[in-house]
Amino acid sequence: MTTQELVASGLQLPVMEAFYTIQGEGRFTGTPAYFIRLGGCDVGCVWCDVKESWEAGKWPILAIEEIVEEAVKYPGRLVVITGGEPLMYDLDPLTRLLKENGFTTNIETSGAHPFSGDFDWVCFSPKKFKKPHPSIYSEADELKVVIFHQSDFKFAEEHAALVNKSCELRLQPEWSKAEKFTSEIINYVKNHPTWNISLQTHKFMDIP
Ligand code: SF4
Secondary structure (H helix, E strand, O other): OOHHHHHHOOOEEEEEEEEEEEOOOHHHOOOEEEEEEEOOOOOOOOOOOOHHHOOHHHOOEEEHHHHHHHHOOOOOOEEEEEOOOHHHOOOHHHHHHHHHOOOEEEEEEOOOOOOOOOOOEEEEOOEOOEOOOHHHOOOOOEEEEEEOOOOHHHHHHHHHOOOOOOOEEEEEEOHHHHHHHHHHHHHHHHHOOOEEEOOOHHHHHOOO
16 A cells, blocks of 8 residues: 555544643543644634644654554553544554554544544634534534634534533633633633533643
8 A cells, every 4th residue: 555545544643742741621621641743734724833744744644553562662541643633544453553552542633534543532622714524513522612702602512412422621811812811711600510621731731
């Protein structure tokens, strides 16, 4: 198979970076986790803090065996697949191999591409810049909406109406707008208690 075919089948993937750290956001905040950041994103968020991830061709293409071989070197057995937009790729082979090696698998995705992979926890963070694919709504365990603009509260509710009832709902201030929106988010959550707050605690801790 050519490299292109191997990537299309999810047996090789462009990896921007992979690192062992503490999950800073959402349900698993504070948990040690191995992050695999795949290269490539076509969503185009204006406030994206990993714009260098957008161009997939910039990053080394690794076989999934090599990716997992690195992950097992660390003691934690939680892996978070992120990007970029990781669902640009077929994640079935990588997640299968991670699970065979004892990992709990999490994903952080905008849901802009068809769902794939065997995940224990799906954090769905929809973006206004590219409509989510319908396959994400039934898979989401957590809906995490970044608040960058006033209209994002309405956007959050529109998506909350589409996910499963058991899906956990979180609002997260965009880092540069935290000062402007944090008190508003606090008030919103107090008045709409189906939601809770996610903070980018890794930024407070100054870790990746
Ligand atoms: S989906 Fe994520 S990686 Fe892609 S542009 Fe938005 S914030 Fe950046």
